[in-house]
Amino acid sequence: MNRRRVVITLVFLLLIPVYWIGMHAPGVGIYHDDGIYIVTAKALAEGKGYRIISLPGEMIQTKYPVLFPALLAIVWKIFPRFPENAIFLKMVPLIGTFFWVCLLHLFFKEKNRNANSSTGIILITLASPWVLFFSITVLSETIFAFFCTGALIFLHRLQDKPGNKEGLTLFFASFFAAAAFLTRTAGLPLIVAGTLSLGLRRKYRSSVKFTLISAGIVLPWILWQILFHGGNSGTYAYYSSSSYRNWNLLAHYSLEQKSIVLASNFLWLLISPMRLLALGYVNLYFDYLLSIAITGFFIIGFRSDLRKGVKSIHLFLILYYGMLLVWLWPPVRFLIPIFPFWLYFTYIGFTEILGSVSIKNRTLAIINRGFILILCLILGIGLYSSSLQTLYNQKASVVYIGEKTDDNWMEFRSLLDWVSENTPNDAVMLGMIDPAIYLYTGRKAVRGFVANPYLLWYSDNSEESLGNISDLLRYLLEQKVNYVIRTPGKVFKESPIFNLLLEKFISRYKGTVHLVKKGADPEYQIYRVDQEKLQQVQFKK
Numbered sequence: 001m002n003r004r005r006v007v008i009t010l011v012f013l014l015l016i017p018v019y020w021i022g023m024h025a026p027g028v029g030i031y032h033d034d035g036i037y038i039v040t041a042k043a044l045a046e047g048k049g050y051r052i053i054s055l056p057g058e059m060i061q062t063k064y065p066v067l068f069p070a071l072l073a074i075v076w077k078i079f080p081r082f083p084e085n086a087i088f089l090k091m092v093p094l095i096g097t098f099f100w101v102c103l104l105h106l107f108f109k110e111k112n113r114n115a116n117s118s119t120g121i122i123l124i125t126l127a128s129p130w131v132l133f134f135s136i137t138v139l140s141e142t143i144f145a146f147f148c149t150g151a152l153i154f155l156h157r158l159q160d161k162p163g164n165k166e167g168l169t170l171f172f173a174s175f176f177a178a179a180a181f182l183t184r185t186a187g188l189p190l191i192v193a194g195t196l197s198l199g200l201r202r203k204y205r206s207s208v209k210f211t212l213i214s215a216g217i218v219l220p221w222i223l224w225q226i227l228f229h230g231g232n233s234g235t236y237a238y239y240s241s242s243s244y245r246n247w248n249l250l251a252h253y254s255l256e257q258k259s260i261v262l263a264s265n266f267l268w269l270l271i272s273p274m275r276l277l278a279l280g281y282v283n284l285y286f287d288y289l290l291s292i293a294i295t296g297f298f299i300i301g302f303r304s305d306l307r308k309g310v311k312s313i314h315l316f317l318i319l320y321y322g323m324l325l326v327w328l329w330p331p332v333r334f335l336i337p338i339f340p341f342w343l344y345f346t347y348i349g350f351t352e353i354l355g356s357v358s359i360k361n362r363t364l365a366i367i368n369r370g371f372i373l374i375l376c377l378i379l380g381i382g383l384y385s386s387s388l389q390t391l392y393n394q395k396a397s398v399v400y401i402g403e404k405t406d407d408n409w410m411e412f413r414s415l416l417d418w419v420s421e422n423t424p425n426d427a428v429m430l431g432m433i434d435p436a437i438y439l440y441t442g443r444k445a446v447r448g449f450v451a452n453p454y455l456l457w458y459s460d461n462s463e464e465s466l467g468n469i470s471d472l473l474r475y476l477l478e479q480k481v482n483y484v485i486r487t488p489g490k491v492f493k494e495s496p497i498f499n500l501l502l503e504k505f506i507s508r509y510k511g512t513v514h515l516v517k518k519g520a521d522p523e524y525q526i527y528r529v530d531q532e533k534l535q536q537v538q539f540k541k
Contacts, residue, residue, distance in 0.1 A: 011123050011376075018383050022136035023094065027395025027409035028086040028436070034138040035435025036064065036239070038082075038089060041072030042439075045080065050224075052239055054438030054445055056428050056479055060228045062241040065221055067182040068092075068140040082439055089138050096142035097135040101126065103149040104340050110156065112344075121343045127379040129278050129386040134336055144183040145337035148190055148316075151176035155194050155312040158210075159201050166206070174210050178217035186334065189319035191215075197312035235475050238450045247453055249326040260458050265325045268332065270295050275332045276339055277375065278382025298342055301349030313341060328453035407490055411524045415485055416440040418517050418526065423483060430476070430529075431485035432495055446479050448472055449501075451494055466497050469505045477534055484513060484527040502527075509537050 029035030039054045040061050050061045050069070061069075071092050079085035101122050108118035125131055134141040154173035162169055177194055180187030191214045198207035229241045237243055245251045249258050273279065273291040306314050320338060324331040335342065395409040419429065419441045426444075429437045434445035449472070455465035475481070486502060489495020506513055512533045517526035 008119055008123065011127070014380075015126055015383075018132060018387050019094070019136060021387050021390050022132060023087060023090055025136075025390050025393075025395050025409070026083070026086070026413075027393070028083060028089070028138060029433055029439055030395045030407075030409070030436065031137060031139060032433050032435065033064075035433055035439065036061075037069050037072060037138055037140065038439060039435045040064070040069040041076050041089075042082070044069060044073035045076035052435075054435045055236070055239065056444045056446060057236065059236055059239060061239075062225045062229045063239060063243065064140075065182045065185060066224075067179060068143055071143070072138065090136055093137065093139060093142045094135050096146050097126075097131070100142055100146040100149060103146060103153060107149055107153050107156075108344065110153065117344070117347055121340050121347065124277075124343055124375065124379065125340045127376070127383060128276055128339065129379075129382045130276055130332070130336055131339065132383065132386065140183050141333075141336045144180055144187065147176050147180035147183055148187065148337050149340075151180060151190055151194065152313050152316065155197060155210075158203065158206055159197060159311060162206075170206055170209055171213065174213035175217065177210075178214040181214070181218050182221055186320070186323065186337075189323055190316050191218075193312050193315035193319055197310065197315050200310055235446055235448070235450060235479065238447060243450075247328050249328070253454065257454060257458070261328060261454070262325055264458055265327070265331055268330055269321065269324065269335075272332050272335055276335060276342075278379055278385075294346055297349035297353065298346040299349065300352060301345035301347065304348055304352055305345060317341060328457065330457060407488055408521065411519045411521050412436075412487055413440070414519055415487075415517060415524055415526055419443060419483065419485070422517075427482040428480055429483050429485055430479070430481045432487055432489045432492060432498065437485060446475075446481070448475050448481075448484070449494070449498060456493060456497075462493070463497055463500065466494060466501055469501060469508055472501055472505050473509070473534065473538065476529060477531075477538060480531060481529050482531070483516075484529060486523075486525040486527065488521075488523040509534075512537060 029038060035054070036052060039052055040050060043049060043051045043053045048058075050066055051058050052061050072089055075088050075092060076085060079088045104122055104125070105118055108121065112118065131142075151173055154169050154176060157169050158166065158173055173194060177187065177191050180190050191211070194214070195207050195211045198204075198210055225241045249261055253261070271288055271291040273294040274287050277294075279287040279291060302314070302317070317338060324334055327334075393408050395407075416437065419427075419437070423441075423443060425442065429441070429443050429445040430448045431437050431445060432447065434447050437443060437445035449466040452465045456462050459465075476484075484502065486499060487495065489499070506527075511530070513527040513529050515525060516528045519525070
């Protein structure tokens with residue numbers, strides 16, 4: 001075995017305990033979205049339809065496509081006891097990561113035929129704390145990435161060498177693209193990119209067939225959304241597809257607001273390497289400069305590859321980045337599926353810059369290895385930090401630069417155990433991660449706000465993004481809430497805002513809510529809501 005294989009094997013072996021720690025962390029439903037996925041999977045497995053059965057009204061799900069919950073439902077059907085089945089549910093995104101990197105190896109092998117760069121990109125991808133987090137949390141990113149990569153492989157084959165099996169290649173390209181859309185609606189740029197790339201190669205029939213097959217596969221989901229999205233208002237608006245209207249610039253917002261969002265998202269994308277590569281431990285200004293330099297390498301590499309001919313990967317990345325620019329949310333999370341492609345073009349740009357300088361081959365090799373070594377050390381520190389957080393908090397953690405702590409799962413679980421033992425089965429709860437409350441207690445639960453994404457992320461008035469105490473009063477009455485679960489929510493920007501809103505509510509409407517449980521950490525609390533007194537307050541208003 002040569003030295004290169006020894007190093008690769010060693011890195012893979014070092015990653016095993018990191019992933020093992022994350023897989024065995026007991027906390028599930030910690031990110032809210034993962035809780036929604038699990039709840040809808042439970043509903044499918046139990047024959048209750050595609051519904052969010054954790055909500056008091058058990059509304060029909062129209063926000064998140066059905067494919068990922070359907071995969072989880074298969075697991076739930078086989079292992080129906082929760083939370084004992086949590087590790088099996090986590091296996092779905094982890095297996096997705098495995099097949100994703102297999103397809104990445106195939107993609108880079110067909111595109112570049114450079115085994116060293118392909119293996120390096122895959123190792124860096126697996127070593128990113130963000131990829132680790134989404135691989136061992138019940139979220140759809142890695143499954144989405146798998147389908148996107150598969151679609152790009154078959155689209156490239158259609159463009160370059162369709163061969164005798166063009167029809168089969170076309171079908172698989174359409175199937176993978178449609179499956180990506182049915183995992184996350186962010187797969188739409190992939191379908192558009194495939195259609196355009198085939199058209200630009202004058203493969204008009206293939207372009208039309210690709211579009212029709214993909215559209216035919218996703219059409220039932222679109223019709224489902226159209227049929228059931230209406231009538232969702234108040235707190236339920238967050239859970240439905242109608243929320244998309246407030247989360248993109250194309251719907252409304254003033255010209256000034258649009259400019260602020262575009263500029264902010266552009267800057268976030270510019271410094272995204274600081275997050276994805278777990279920078280932030282040396283010097284913040286140095287890390288920003290390094291992030292911008294790495295992004296510069298990406299742009300140079302992308303432009304260089306684009307000159308060789310426009311392909312689906314180029315159009316997909318352009319359209320995907322465009323989508324992130326107009327979406328009202330920090331874009332770093334959504335970069336995970338395209339992270340390996342970003343690394344690939346960054347590598348091309350880096351080698352092109354070095355190649356343009358008169359440096360001896362040996363010196364060039366030393367620079368390359370030194371850069372990789374530094375990157376490995378930084379990623380190692382990030383993985384070490386996230387693993388320590390996971391062990392301490394008993395739930396999967398990711399490195400949040402500038403914030404080294406997370407909520408403690410055992411503190412939250414103690415509140416859930418109290419709810420199970422001391423509240424009626426038909427009690428309605430309100431809390432930040434309401435699906436987890438339902439999964440662990442069986443009590444219906446809901447969030448207490450509908451956030452304004454612009455105020456939350458792009459303005460100086462984020463404290464107003466969750467509404468006011470009158471809005472909270474209305475939500476408590478509408479959903480007939482009996483208990484409010486308060487947690488620090490250190491990784492949610494909404495949590496401290498909601499907690500402050502709750503404090504103002506308690507101060508304003510004295511006697512309407514009563515503290516009934518306080519955790520060992522006093523920031524973990526449960527309040528009982530007096531619905532009769534709330535109605536009296538509402539009547540007086």
